[in-house]
Amino acid sequence: MAQQNKFDYRITQEGDKWNAEITRRVTARRTSVSKRQNGFENEALAEVWAKEELVQFVKNLQAATIRKADKRTVRNELAAKAEAEKIAAAAAYEEKRLAAMEAQDQQENEEA
Numbered sequence: 582m583a584q585q586n587k588f589d590y591r592i593t594q595e596g597d598k599w600n601a602e603i604t605r606r607v608t609a610r611r612t613s614v615s616k617r618q619n620g621f622e623n624e625a626l627a628e629v630w631a632k633e634e635l636v637q638f639v640k641n642l643q644a645a646t647i648r649k650a651d652k653r654t655v656r657n658e659l660a661a662k663a664e665a666e667k668i669a670a671a672a673a674y675e676e677k678r679l680a681a682m683e684a685q686d687q688q689e690n691e692e693a
Contacts, residue, residue, distance in 0.1 A: 588615070588639055590631035592624055599624050601631035603638050 591602045603616040616638060621627035 588635060588642075590628075590635050592627050592631060594624070595619075598622075599627040601627040601634070603631065603635055 593600045599621040600619045602614045604612045605615045607613050
């Protein structure tokens with residue numbers, strides 16, 4: 582099974598103009614164009630743009646991934662804190678309920 586990059590570039594010619602595309606490998610058979618620039622005078626200019634843009638595109642994706650991971654970490658910490666507070670509140674409620682029941686039992690025993 583051949584290993585290919587998830588992102589790559591493709592240079593095409595339409596008449597006397599060249600087009601550059603940043604492509605994403607969606608599945609083994611299908612690709613999607615993520616970014617496109619049309620109207621280059623020659624193939625070399627299109628290829629230079631595509632290479633530079635591909636590097637920048639991947640850097641932006643990596644930065645976005647890091648931002649999402651940071652947000653996920655904060656979100657998970659807040660969820661864990663909320664869960665701990667919920668458990669503590671439930672334990673405190675149960676403790677108060679048991680204390681009230683014991684007090685009521687003692688009061689009934691004293692009256693009897």
